Amino acid sequence: MYFHCVDIPCDETFTVSPGMIESPNYPEDYPDNVLCRKVMNAPTGNNVRLTFYDFVLEDSQECEWDYVSIYDSNAADEELLIGTYCGTELAPGAVFESTGSDMHVLFVSDGSFHEKGFQAMFEFVPGKNYTFHSIVSPREGFLSMIKVICLV
Ligand SMILES: [Ca+2]
Numbered sequence: 001m002y003f004h005c006v007d008i009p010c011d012e013t014f015t016v017s018p019g020m021i022e023s024p025n026y027p028e029d030y031p032d033n034v035l036c037r038k039v040m041n042a043p044t045g046n047n048v049r050l051t052f053y054d055f056v057l058e059d060s061q062e063c064e065w066d067y068v069s070i071y072d073s074n075a076a077d078e079e080l081l082i083g084t085y086c087g088t089e090l091a092p093g094a095v096f097e098s099t100g101s102d103m104h105v106l107f108v109s110d111g112s113f114h115e116k117g118f119q120a121m122f123e124f125v126p127g128k129n130y131t132f133h134s135i136v137s138p139r140e141g142f143l144s145m146i147k148v149i150c151l152v
Contacts (some may be wrong), residue, residue: 010036010107017042017124023107023117026055030066030109030117038105040098042124048103049125052094056116058109059087065110068118075103090118096128101127 008031010024021038023030040048050070057068063086073080082096096103103122 013039022119025115029114036107038047040103044100046124047127048098050096052090052120055090057086058113069106071104
């Protein structure tokens with residue numbers, strides 16, 4: 001995949017919630033050839049919940065031209081990709097939630113055809129896994145012992 005990046009400052013990192021993320025120029029059409037990274041870093045023990053209000057991107061069968069990719073991570077780790085979306089795939093109210101304290105949203109547009117773009121609200125919510133982790137952590141030694149025993 002090749003794209004030429006126009007120098008539009010659209011990377012953002014957020015450590016306070018709630019907040020909004022949107023494509024450049026929203027609600028006007030986004031420019032061609034942009035790549036934006038929106039990174040939400042919640043405090044430890046929180047998850048990031050992202051709710052889309054608006055989503056209109058150039059449509060393509062494999063979302064290879066213009067797309068939004070959402071990662072369950074601080075970085076764009078392919079193995080932690082939640083999904084890649086284009087066209088009008090995300091209806092207003094579509095919600096994503098991270099399993100950890102970080103979420104990474106990548107927005108890419110190619111060199112032709114643009115649409116209105118997207119707007120979404122993020123909020124940091126108490127982590128579903130946090131209580132679980134804090135309960136099991138004193139037993140981690142015990143659990144790893146079981147793993148060792150099972151492997152043997
Ligand atoms: Ca395009």
